[in-house]
Amino acid sequence: MRQRVSLLWLVMLLMTLASWSLGIEEVSRPAAASMFGTLVLSIAYIKVRFIGLDFMELRDSPIALRLMFEIYAAAVMLLVIVLYLVA
C-alpha cells in the first residue's frame, strides 16, 4: 500500500510536468489549443481518480461510496471538458 501511493505520487508528478510543458507549448500553436486543453483536463481526471481511489482509499470502501466518487469525478470532468470546448 505504501509503495503504491509512492509510485502513484511519482507518476502524478510526471503527469503534472507533462501537462505544464503541454500547456506552455500550445501557446505557440493556437489552432491546437482546444486539443491541448482537452488533453490536460483529461490528464487531470486521471489524477483525480488516483487521489480518490488510492489516497482516499475508496478502492477498498463500500461499493456505493466508490461508485458515488467515480460518478462524481466522471460527471464533473465531462462537464468541464464539454463547457471548455463549447467556448
Place this chain on the structure above:
Amino acid sequence: MRPARSNADQANTRRPVREPEIYRASVGTYVFGDMPTSQGRRTPHAAVPDRHVPGEPGLWVFIFGDLSVFAVVFAVYLWYRMHEPGIFAASQQQLEPAYGAAYTMLLLTSSLLVAQGVYAHRSYAATGIARRCLLGGQLCGMAFVVLKIVEYHSKIADGLTITANSFYLCYYIVTGLHLFHVILGIGVLTFLLNLAGKAPTLRREAYIEGGASFWHMVDLLWLIIFPLIYLAR
C-alpha cells in the same frame, strides 16, 4: 483483549488505552471491533479484508457536498469564459503556469506524506513516523499558502486585482475559495498531529483517516483548478 504494546508506545501513553470500540459504518458492513493483530501490531490496511469507510460516513456527506460546490464554481467559471473568450484568453496569458505546477507538486507531495502518516499511525510502533509525516504534509501546505501570497502579491502589484475583468474575478474567487480550504486543511492537520501524539484508539484512527481524506480532497480540487485556470486556453 488489548494487544501487547512495545516499549516505545509505553513511553508515549499517559493513560491505558481503552478497549477498541465497536464501530459500524451505515454504508457497508465493516465492524471495527476486533481487528486482526499479529505480535501486538495491527496488520497493515492492505490485509484488512472487509470494505471500510475511511473516517466515517457523515464526513463523506460533507466531502461530496464540498466537491459539488466546487463543481458549480467550475461551471460558472466556464460559463463566464464562454461569454468572454477573448478576455479570458488574454488574461490567462498573464498567468504563470510555473506557479500552478509548483502548487500542484506541493499538494501532491503533501498528500503522499499525509497518506504515509495514516499508514504509520495504523501500526502501533510507528507513532513518531506518523507525526513526522503529517507534519511534513502540513509544511507543504504552508508552503502552498506562502507561494499563493507571493503570486497574489505580484498580480495585485501589476494592477490585476479582482475587479480588473471577469477572468480575474473568477480567478480570485476560485483560487481564493481553494486557498480557504487549504488553510482549513492545515488546521485539520494540526488536530491530526495532536491526535497522532496520543495513545491510538479506533476513534482517533477514524478521525485521522477522515482528516486525511479532507486533505486529499483539497489536493483533488487543485488538480482540477491547475489545468482549468492555468493551462486550458
